[in-house]
Amino acid sequence: MPVRNGTDEETERLAQAVAAEAGRRGLRIGAAESLTSGAIAVALGKADDASEWFAGSIVAYEASVKFEVLGVTPGPVVTARAAEQMATGARERLGADAAVAVTGVGGPGEEEGRPAGTVYVAVALGDEVRNGEHHFDGDPAEVVAATIRAALSALLEGLRGG
Template structure:
């Protein structure tokens, strides 16, 4: 399977174009993707102009202590929303994409394997989505990265 930066280059370029056209800075907060989402975003053209960075909050303590997550379950829409808002605040960004959930192969936190929650925040407006992906943990990660990039792209203002 391709490296996420290669596999998702086209959509990362679309994110880059929209972020730059709108003058927005972007961050990522990721759990189950362990940096794959940030890797894909960082490959977008002129990333140093719009991509402020990413926070890999894999451990529950990092989610809570660094990003301020208060959600009872770290595999939930509320957690994804709090990851996005926490990362945007911490890294002083206009937009944030966040993903959390259960990569598998086993269920966790009351959710089946492949259950992924994503949230995107753009200038204070936040939207979350729940996905149910199939496959082994690596396939779930790659599906999550693609879905998160599309969610972020679609939340950014279209180019006029």
């Protein structure tokens, strides 16, 4: 996939679609990121009129940040529960209408007994939270890129009511 300015075309397309939907609906969007280390924020921040709809992102790479800042219940963090709590915590702390969160194992080795490429994506919109489990192949950079696309897709689907 061609890459421009550190973002592939599919990621840019998805971020622009999120921007259009957020703008159309008048929603503020936030994120909570672990293995993507702020890359979702970069993608959303590059999208059209981001200053009007993008609240920001909380990068919670270390487990203690997930617990202390986002309100994740202490315990394993490579879980659907942690992703859901991250999304809800980001939505609340950023004053956003919706937030997407990602947690997982970028690799190359396993973590918390989960193989590399295991990723959880959650979207909190209002009081509803949806999540999905993914298993991506590739090196850590490829897992991160696939995670960003999955997160933006899930966010877009949530915003569209899908």
